[in-house]
Amino acid sequence: MIGGSGLAAGIDLDEAQEIPVSSPFGEPSGPVTTGRLNGVRFTFIARHGSGHVLPPSQVNYRANIDVLKRCGVTDVLALSAIGSLREAMAPGDFVAVDQFIDRTIGRDNSFFGPGMVAHVSLADPVCRRLAGMATSAARLAGASVHEAGCYIAIDGPQFSTRAESLMYREWGADVIGMTAMPEARLAREAELPYALLGMVTDYDCWRGVDATVEVSEVLEVMKANAELARQAVRALAANLPPRREPSPFDFALEHALVTAPGARDPELVARLDAVACRIFGETG
Numbered sequence: 073m074i075g076g077s078g079l080a081a082g083i084d085l086d087e088a089q090e091i092p093v094s095s096p097f098g099e100p101s102g103p104v105t106t107g108r109l110n111g112v113r114f115t116f117i118a119r120h121g122s123g124h125v126l127p128p129s130q131v132n133y134r135a136n137i138d139v140l141k142r143c144g145v146t147d148v149l150a151l152s153a154i155g156s157l158r159e160a161m162a163p164g165d166f167v168a169v170d171q172f173i174d175r176t177i178g179r180d181n182s183f184f185g186p187g188m189v190a191h192v193s194l195a196d197p198v199c200r201r202l203a204g205m206a207t208s209a210a211r212l213a214g215a216s217v218h219e220a221g222c223y224i225a226i227d228g229p230q231f232s233t234r235a236e237s238l239m240y241r242e243w244g245a246d247v248i249g250m251t252a253m254p255e256a257r258l259a260r261e262a263e264l265p266y267a268l269l270g271m272v273t274d275y276d277c278w279r280g281v282d283a284t285v286e287v288s289e290v291l292e293v294m295k296a297n298a299e300l301a302r303q304a305v306r307a308l309a310a311n312l313p314p315r316r317e318p319s320p321f322d323f324a325l326e327h328a329l330v331t332a333p334g335a336r337d338p339e340l341v342a343r344l345d346a347v348a349c350r351i352f353g354e355t356g
């Protein structure tokens with residue numbers, strides 16, 4: 073689990089243990105907390121760090137995904153505060169995001185690079201199986217959940233101008249946030265099925281000439297919904313199938329690596345020991 077704004081305190085795990093984990097991709101947002109829910113091991117990281125110290129563009133998304141993979145995580149469910157660009161997606165509602173438009177720039181958006189080039193497919197950025205389980209669980213917890221929605225990722229940290237907000241609606245975006253990209257891209261590269269359960273906190277600023285977003289409003293709605301999010305996670309744990317079913321994204325790197333074996337950079341390959349463990353790890 074990756075917990076966003078208003079969820080830094082995490083999810084109440086049984087036998088919770090905080091583990092400092094380091095990554096060859098730099099400093100993660102903080103230690104991970106690992107524990108159990110209904111006998112299933114969950115690992116949690118607070119996206120903005122303890123006390124919300126990291127703005128969206130300073131989060132080390134690569135390190136966060138790398139440490140989750142390093143801890144043995146198999147599937148990533150991200151929880152985020154989102155603004156709504158649609159009347160029907162009201163504050164307090166949850167949205168199981170299924171598509172993204174990425175307007176972020178300058179964030180490290182790949183684990184790969186010179187000496188080890190990879191091109192993964194991102195047409196379906198979200199794992200339908202995981203998103204379906206999250207949707208059912210949130211409904212069991214009593215949330216009103218929209219089954220699909222296109223999330224536009226902006227750099228922030230400022231909220232959008234009204235002209236931008238209106239344009240994003242024209243583009244087909246349904247919700248807006250500052251963090252799901254490059255997080256979703258990196259999860260795919262790390263062969264981790266990813267789903268994002270967004271909690272609508274506001275209507276952004278498209279709804280009228282006086283409409284604005286205030287962070288106090290966002291955090292207040294988050295506070296009111298944080299417990300619902302925790303209950304959704306508990307319901308998810310209680311309803312997981314006895315055995316994890318494989319996802320096509322478990323093999324995202326299968327045909328993605330294009331650098332010839334003899335031309336690979338051994339240092340970069342070594343840094344990929346967790347992310348691409350299936351291929352480069354000790355047992356890969």
Ligand SMILES: CSC[C@H]1O[C@H](OP(=O)(O)O)[C@H](O)[C@@H]1O
Pocket residue numbers: 075076077078119120128151152153154228249250251252287290291
């Ligand atoms: C606190 S309002 C803006 C902030 O909230 C969202 O963060 P997260 O996705 O981590 O819940 C949004 O993306 C912004 O970073």
Ligand SMILES: Nc1ncnc2[nH]cnc12
Pocket residue numbers: 153154155156231232248249250273274275276277285290
């Ligand atoms: N309106 C908004 N724009 C960007 N990120 C957000 N997170 C929550 N509400 C948001």
